[in-house]
C-alpha cells in the first residue's frame with residue numbers, strides 16, 4: 180500500500196465546487212497600497228511555519244522524507260535546472276526544466292479546454308437566453324455534469340476518446356463549462372426591462388439587442404465566469420493527467436510519478452507549480468475583466 | 482389593426498407651409514384598455530395633441546397614465562378605440578434615464594440614431610446639436626456613472642432628441658430629481674419645446690410642474706382612468722421661473738389640486 184494514499188486524494192477531489200454565480204466580483208475594490216498584502220502574507224507565513232513544524236515535530240524520523248522542508252523543495256524543484264535520471268539514486272530525475280515541460284504541456288491542455296468551454300458556453304448561454312425551452316432542456320444536464328465527480332466519467336471518456344491529449348482536454352471542458360454558462364446566462368437575462376423596451380421601441384431585432392445591449396451588460400458576469408473557469412481548467416488539466424496517462428506527460432502525471440517513486444521534493448515542487456499556474460490564470464483573467472469593464476462598471480464597493 | 486395606422490400624412494416631412502394639418506400628431510379616440518388579467522386600466526380616452534402643444538396628464542397613482550403612453554409608443558396594445566400616431570417619430574423619455582453604462586454620454590446619444598440605421602457621417606452633427614441643446618457637450622466623453630441624476634436625465638433627453646421626433650412622450654422624467662434640478666430641467670425642457678415645436682405628452686405628479694410646462698393640463702380619475710378635467714394654461718411662452726408665484730398660477734394649481742383630491746376618492 181502506498182504511503183501516499185491520503186495525499187493521493189488530490190485525484191479524487193471533485194474540483195471546483197465553488198462555482199456559484201457571481202462569487203467573485205469581477206472588479207475588486209481599488210488597492211489600498213501595501214496593506215492588502217498584509218493578510219495573505221501573514222497566512223502564508225503561518226502556512227510555511229506549519230510546514231516546518233510538521234517536518235521537524237510531527238513526523239517521526241522514518242517518515243520525515245514524506246514532508247521535506249520547504250527550502251529543500253525550492254532547491255531541488257525550482258533552483259536546480261535538471262536532475263538527470265539516476266542522479267543520487269533518483270529513479271525519475273527532476274528539476275525545474277522537467278517540471279516546466281510538464282507544466283507547459285498541461286497549460287496547453289488547459290488553454291485548449293478553456294477555449295472550447297468558452298465557445299460552447301457562450302453559445303449555449305446565448306441559446307438559453309433566447310428560448311426558455313432551450314434553458315429547460317439543457318440546464319439539468321449541466322447541473323448533473325457539474326455535480327458528478329470526473330472520476331465517474333473516466334471509463335466512458337477513455338473508451339470514446341482514448342487515454343491521451345484529447346481526453347485530458349475534454350476533462351477541462353467538462354469542468355470549466357458550467358461557470359461560464361451559468362454566469363453568462365445570468366448576465367444576459369438580468370438586463371432590466373426598461374432597456375429592452377427602449378430597444379424594442381426603436382425596432383431592434385433580437386440579434387441587435389444581444390449585440391448592443393445584452394452582451395455588453397453581461398460582461399461583468401461573463402468575466403466572473405471566465406475567471407472561475409480559467410482556474411478550474413488548470414485543475415482539470417492536472418486531474419485529467421492522473422486518469423489519462425498516454426502521450427506527453429503533463430504536470431499532473433509528473434506529480435503522480437514522483438509520488439510513486441517517493442521523490443517528495445519534486446512532487447511538492449510540481450504541486451506548487453500547478454498551483455501557481457492556477458493562481459496566475461485566475462489573477463490574469465481578473466485583471467483582464469477589470470480592464471474591460473472597470474471604466475463603466477459600478478462596483479458594489481464603489 | 483386599424484388603431485395602429487400611422488398618420489395618413491407624414492408630419493415629419495410636412496414643410497412649414499402653414500397648410501392645415503390633415504391629422505393630429507397624436508390622437509386617441511374612445512380608447513380603452515383592459516389587461517389580459519382583467520385590470521381595466523383606461524376607459525374611453527379621447528385626446529389629441531398637435532405640434533406646438535404640450536399636454537400634461539395628472540392623476541392618482543395606478544390610474545393608467547403610463548399605460549396610455551405605452552400604448553401610444555406601441556409597447557402595449559389597447560383593447561378598444563383608436564390610437565393614431567407616427568410610430569417612427571416618437572421620442573419616449575422614461576423616469577429612469579436607461580443610459581447604457583458602458584457607453585459614454587456621446588455614444589448613448591448615438592444609440593437611437595444607430596438603431597435607425599443613420600450612418601456615422603450624418604449622425605455627428607445631429608448628436609452635436611442634441612448634446613448642445615441639453616448642455617452636455619463638454620461632458621460627452623463621460624460615462625453615466627460619472628454623472629449626476631440631472632445630467633443623466635439630460636443625456637436621456639438628448640438621446641431622444643437626435644432623430645427630431647414630432648411627438649415626445651415623457652413619463653415622469655424628473656420624478657427622481659431634487660426640486661432645484663427639476664425646476665432647472667423644466668426651464669430647459671420649455672426651451673427645447675419652443676425650439677423644436679414638437680407635440681408633447683407629459684406625465685407628472687407635480688402640479689406646479691404640470692402648470693409650468695403645459696399648454697393644457699388633463700386630470701384623470703382613479704382606475705379605470707378617464708379624463709375628468711381639462712384646463713388650458715393661459716400663460717404665454719417663454720415662461721419665466723417666477724410665474725410659479727403668480728396669483729393666476731396659484732389659482733389654476735388650486736383647481737387642479739381640488740380635482741385630483743376628488744379623483745382619489
Ligand SMILES: Nc1ncnc2c1ncn2[C@@H]1O[C@H](COP(=O)(O)OP(=O)(O)OP(=O)(O)O)[C@@H](O)[C@H]1O
Pocket residue numbers: 516517518520522540541542543544545546547548549704
Ligand atoms: N401588464 C399589466 N398587466 C396587468 N395590469 C397592469 C399591467 N401594467 C399595469 N397594470 C395595471 O394598470 C394600472 C395602470 O398602471 P399604470 O402604470 O399605467 O399607472 P400610472 O397611472 O402610470 O401610475 P403611477 O402614477 O404610479 O405611475 C395599474 O393598476 C397597474 O397595476
Ligand SMILES: [Mg+2]
Pocket residue numbers: 546547548652
Ligand atoms: Mg406610471
